[in-house]
Amino acid sequence: MSKIKAALGALLLTASTGAPALAEPVTLQFWTTEHEGQQSYVLAQEYDKKHDDITVNIKHVDLGNMLNDLTRAYATGNAPDVVAVDNPDNAMVSSRGVLLDLDPLIAKSSVIKPDDLFPGPRNSGTWKGKIYGISRGSNTLALYYNADMFKAKGLDPDKPPRTWEELYQDAKALNDPARNVYGLAFSAVGTEEGTFQFLPFVQTAGADYDSIASDGAVRALQFWQKLLDEKLASPDTLIRSQWDSTGTFNAGNAAMVISGPWELPRMQSDAKFDFRVALLPVEKDGSPRASALGEFNNVIMKTTKHPQEAFGLLEYVYSQANRNWNEFGMMSAVKTAVVADPKWPAAYAVFTEQLKYARARGPNPNWPKISKAIQTAIQSTLTHQTDAKTALEQAQKTIKPLLTQ
């Protein structure tokens, strides 16, 4: 009797291990900060439907909680398989050794070609020469302006500002306190968004986060200060997110706003005027163009039991890059993706051009601390607690030891 049992057991064992073709159903856990209807959900659900043996469980996590929840889940052994992390955080997570090195999988992949990614997105997912994250898309900043207001104030709507001086002069001309109109809206809030908006100004002036006390960065901060001091931008710029700042533009309370392509769908319905998009102004004629690089990278946790299937999801997202603009309000991170018949063609052309100059923040495993130092400098200068030079020198002091770690 016991012999029969043993034989039966052995038979069952070989049956289950010897037939990988009838693969066990695989369940992937996918965490994203997006909501139902946005890219992560739509593409993961499609991937799920295309593979009978794969189920994708998608979980929404707020951006502010993402890394904390991930840390906790990792600590208790419940980490998800795939996570969408904000691109400046990618290096930090990679450096902690909790992500799967994607190089071996990419080497065998017929879909993902790292050389086809724009340099910014590719760098953001790379740490010490290895790729840990694949950008699901990208976005960048440009200047939106209200062409009707340009006309009303005698400015040429076909000639948006190209330099800081022109931006300043136009903002001054458009500023109309009696009608509650500010010349310009942007965000200098004390979060990652403030850094995101500030760095393009620093970069066009020839500096960057790793040379934040240099003259260019000081000029950039002084320029922001001038805009606020002369009330060409609302004092609430200090506490408003990009989304809220753009809200004031849509409502006709700011004549220009600096923001990204994610604003277009809302602007389309809320803004009752002729809005147009221009490249971000450079410091002066001949200064280098610069812009920020936004969007998230899909990464695979090292603890996953299904690296193949998880990577398959990354491949699928990559392969659908040409849908990013029209369906998901983001730019593609893949150079070869072709958008046939883009919505808002003029804006699309500007953002596509602008993306060429978008630089990744970092990559640096200490990015949150670096960014915080920059935010502190911005805020203490704009509130006149210190001057731009002193504030940025303080930031430099904080940032310098973080660069070499």
Next chain:
Amino acid sequence: MTAFFRTFREGSGFDAVLILCAVAYLLVFSAFPLVYNVIMSFQSVDMFSITDFNRPWVGWQNYIDVINRPEAWLIVKNTAIFVLLSIVFQLGLGFGLALLFQQDFPAATFLRGLFLAGWIMPGLVVGTVWKWIFAGDFGVLNYVLNHLGIVTGKIFWLSDPAYSLYAVIIANIWLGIPFNMILLSVGLAAIPRDIYEAAELDGATAFQRFFSMTLPMMRATLGAVVSLGVILTLQQFDLIAGLTKGGPANSSNVAQYWSWQLSFETYEISAGSVIAVMMIAVVIVVATIYVRSTTNEQSA
């Protein structure tokens, strides 16, 4: 063996089990996190090593590092102002309202109940509502102040460092008044009515009745409300998150929010723990004063 079980059913064993349950609960959910937090404040903690006990020991270095940060003293000062003003006004206005609703007038109890509506609202919602009130360009408060002729021009309540802390305090006072009022109402209701009648017959004025009778008899309640107020004010987080996020330039930042920022925005978990430990120390002092004052009250 049966004797062993019997003691759990009806003897001292049962008492012991009940006590053990409570002690176990305290150990697991209070003592352990507290000790764990203290240990973390002396270690170098990385975001992905929060479950390892074996982390580099750095001792007081974390404390020195936190105290020497340029924003440290501003935040300590802000926290002191935040707690002090919040408590004074919450208690003062709460007490006033409690006395008012103690009077017999139509719908007194109904109105008192209505006041609780503010208190049951989540801090984040309250933050959002006050954000509209305080908004610089289109805020309700500026509109009212301008139309009453009290100020001309706009006050940027939330983005002007001269006002931001006070804006948060005003919202926090509003949020805390109902709680103070209810606790104090309970205290007032416990004072026997007849002694007031006796005092009135003896010719004591309302003023005298309040200072010689009401206030002394409310001592224990007031002590409790102040202590709880300090603890709750030091816990106030979502209101700050909803209104200013401690900004601009830390002008409205307070210890509890700073602790969170360090732990979960820049992932300096040890530094965040240091602040939490220092706040625990303050709360222990407050709690000790409270316990001592109420024990004296009972024995007196």
